Amino acid sequence: MAMRVFCQMQSENQYKPDSVTMISFIQASAAILTSCGAEIAHGFIAKLGLNSETQVMNSLIDAYAKKKTGFIEKARSLFMQMGNFRDQSSWNIMIAGCGMNGQRREACELVSHMEEDGYRPNSITFTSLLSSCSHSGLIEEGTACNFCNHVQVHS
Incomplete structure (x- = not known):
């Protein structure tokens, strides 16, 4: 329609x-x-x-x-x-896209570039990154990356 x-x-x-x-x-x-x-x-x-x-x-x-x-x-x-x-959403979309396409390393690198560009990773970034590692079967690696070291997750 x-x-x-x-x-x-x-x-x-x-x-x-x-x-x-x-x-x-x-x-x-x-x-x-x-x-x-x-x-x-x-x-x-x-x-x-x-x-x-x-x-x-x-x-x-x-x-x-x-x-x-x-x-x-x-x-x-x-x-x-x-x-x-580019804005925060642009970065998150690209990180998620890399993750969906099995490009975990690229997704992690994008997080670093995102920070260099002045954007602070948020919960969407974190979820996209974990999803990226999950698609690659690397959940432990996802939680050990540099990004996770400066994000506080509130339950």
């Missing part, structure tokens, strides 16, 4: 999609299409000049990172291109 409404919006030419529309489109296209869903959304984002919208790019990175067909490199490339537009 969301895809149909988006197509209708495009055909009527009187409405220009904004960042909220594109985030919805990304989520809908990534959910129902194969690996091309994120690429279609990416094309629209570029065409509309929304490449500097942090939430739009975060949504696109998330869509690429969740694809089972090896789109983590595309997600990483977009993440790097974001530069100063």
Whole structure:
């Protein structure tokens, strides 16, 4: 339904999609299409000049990172291109994406880079990192990493 409404919006030419529309489109296209869903959304984002919208790019990175067909490199490339537009969510999305794709070391390295960039890891970062280690069968290693040494977990 969301895809149909988006197509209708495009055909009527009187409405220009904004960042909220594109985030919805990304989520809908990534959910129902194969690996091309994120690429279609990416094309629209570029065409509309929304490449500097942090939430739009975060949504696109998330869509690429969740694809089972090896789109983590595309997600990483977009993440790097974001530069100063990155926020806490950008880092957490990329850490989670690496974890989902079995890239535990990269996820841990991202935590260090995140701190260098001025962002303090939070509970989402911690959960993503533990999940990353879990996907690799390395729970003990996940709890022993540098990140865990400066995070207090409250029960």
